[in-house]
Amino acid sequence: MAEREPALTGRKGPGGVLRRLLARPRVAAAVERFAPRSVRTRTTLAACASVAVVLLVASAAVLLVLRVNLQRTVEAGAREQARAVARIAAEGRLPAQLPLDHGTDFIQVTDRDGTVLAASQNLAGHPALAPGADGGRGTFDLGALGDEHHQRVSTLTADTPTGPVTVRVGASLHTADTAEDLTTAALGALSALLVATVGVLTWRTTGRALRPVEAIRSRVAAIGDRELDRRVPEPAGDDEIARLARTMNAMLDRLEAAGVRQRRFIADASHELRSPLAVLRTQLDVAHTHPDPEVRAAMVEGARQDTERLQSLAADLLLLARLDAAGDDGPRTGVDLAELARTAAGARGPLPVAVTGPPTLGVTGNPLWLGRLLTNLLDNARRHARSRIEVRLAAEDGRAVLEVADDGPGIAPADRERIFERFTRLDDARSRDDGGTGLGLPIARDIAALHGGALTVEDAPGGATFRLVLPLAAPDGP
Structure with missing residues (x-):
């Protein structure tokens, strides 16, 4: 058999009508x-x-x-x-x-x-x-x-x-x-x-x-530009949305702090500029109307000194603005920190500056700004030292260390961070008559931060020591 x-004959299904319909441009649009x-x-x-x-x-x-x-x-x-x-x-x-x-x-x-x-x-x-x-x-x-x-x-x-x-x-x-x-x-x-x-x-x-x-x-x-104290609600838990809310609040904290710093900076700058401008105008008015030539000469000399102080303050304000502008730190090159320290220490001043340490100490950065950092530290030391200023250089654990020590009155522990705030002067150590603007140390710390380093102040026997730490320059390849 x-x-x-x-x-059996299979059943016929529907054709690709939907596919042909979607292929039309108008339908797709x-x-x-x-x-x-x-x-x-x-x-x-x-x-x-x-x-x-x-x-x-x-x-x-x-x-x-x-x-x-x-x-x-x-x-x-x-x-x-x-x-x-x-x-x-x-x-x-x-x-x-x-x-x-x-x-x-x-x-x-x-x-x-x-x-x-x-x-x-x-x-x-x-x-x-x-x-x-x-x-x-x-x-x-x-x-x-x-x-x-x-x-x-x-x-x-x-x-x-x-x-x-x-x-x-x-x-x-x-x-x-x-x-x-x-x-x-x-x-x-x-x-x-x-x-x-x-x-x-x-x-x-x-x-x-x-x-x-x-x-x-x-x-x-x-949230408006004048309502930065408001915060977004943070849901309970630790999921992505909770982390997003915490990140947003942290960003608002930074924005609020930046706004507070900006307003305080503007107020301080206005105050600092108003006083020497008022004194300058008074001196010029007296020199213009006073009949005694010697008095007029003295007034003009005082006006010239106040003008120099205003010029220095304007330069410091411009530099701070550049430091705050998205890390604009200029070109980066190899810098010999030891040579830079010897050059800054050799500038004329009321007291000699002793430099100790290795003959070369290489770092990477902007030589002009690093020179300004050292100049600010030495100017601060010259204003407060009694008889001695010392610059010590060393290399420690892949970092370059520079210390500027003086035998001045020292800085109280409560003031060691406050002196790095802008327009801050300690009553017993600084005054406008010393020639300082209250911006030298804040500028020095900002420059150090832009170069990946840190600037702190430490107490020392009979004075104060400012300690600068920067990354050492990478060694040249073979």
């Missing part, structure tokens, strides 16, 4: 125009789309497995029925009417000429079934049954005493189709429910997660 198990711009909406749509794709693939796999198993079961029943009929035909005991098993729609046995030799009761008296347009692979003209049937047809060829015969057994797929339709509907309803649930949960969860972000945004939008 030869056995053929034809497959409309889709882009109406695309959601909210993070909440985009996140919800992305979650729903992802879950829908997963459910679609999973449902398709389930339906495919179910369909294959159901068809295999129906096919096995039809094939078993066909084999039983073929055995009867081979034994020559083929009756004219054949009984149907459960799930079998029809049985028909024909000879090589197409003459019906036996059939089930529903095909009794009917001619041989004609194959359909698919060449007999599974679709037959079953108009004799009075209805169209979706069937699985098994065809066997058997040798009989009167010649070969063809046995066709059709098994109904109605039960399999019904089960597949019910499963499809159930999976569709369940998938829609799951997608809707994921959408609702994602929408609510995203909204709850973004609520602190919206609070931060609205608070930042409400």
Whole structure:
């Protein structure tokens, strides 16, 4: 017996209509125009789309497995029925009417000429079934049954005493189709429910997660340039949003501190400029109206000194502005700190300056600004030293160390940071008559910070010591 198990004609699905529609320029432009711009909406749509794709693939796999198993079961029943009929035909005991098993729609046995030799009761008296347009692979003209049937047809060829015969057994797929339709509907309803649930949960969860972000945004939008004391709300926990809020508040702290420093600097600068300008105008008025030439000469000399002081103050203010302008520290080159210290110490002053340490000490930086740093430190020491100023150089742990020590009155521990504030003068050690502007040490510390170093003051026996630490220059390659 030869056995053929034809497959059914597959169902035709819809074409790529949506793909062709989206390919049109106007439709693509409309889709882009109406695309959601909210993070909440985009996140919800992305979650729903992802879950829908997963459910679609999973449902398709389930339906495919179910369909294959159901068809295999129906096919096995039809094939078993066909084999039983073929055995009867081979034994020559083929009756004219054949009984149907459960799930079998029809049985028909024909000879090589197409003459019906036996059939089930529903095909009794009917001619041989004609194959359909698919060449007999599974679709037959079953108009004799009075209805169209979706069937699985098994065809066997058997040798009989009167010649070969063809046995066709059709098994109904109605039960399999019904089960597949019910499963499809159930999976569709369940998938829609799951997608809707994921959408609702994602929408609510995203909204709850973004609520602190919206609070931060609205608070930042409400903060004006004169309301830098306000802060954004910090949510509990240590997630990304909480860290964002803390970072925003830290930034607002820095902005507020910068604003306070700027206002204080402007007020101090205005005060510092107002006093010498008032004195200068008074001196010029007296010199202009006083009849005594000697008095006029003295007034003009005093005016010249105040003008020099104003010039020095304006230069210091300009330098501070440059130091505050985004780290504009000029070109960086190799600098011999020891040579720079000896040059600064050799400048004329009321007291000699002793320099000790290695003959060379290389650092990287702006030589003009580093020279200004050393000059400021030595000028400060000359104003307060009694009889001795010493500059000590050393290299320690990859750092260049420069110390400027004097035997002056020293600096109290409570004032060791305050002296680096702008326009600060200690009452017992500094005055306007000393020629200082109160900007030398702040400028020196800012220059040190721009070069990656630090400037501090330490107490010493019989005076004060300013300690400058800078990174050593990298050694030249081979």
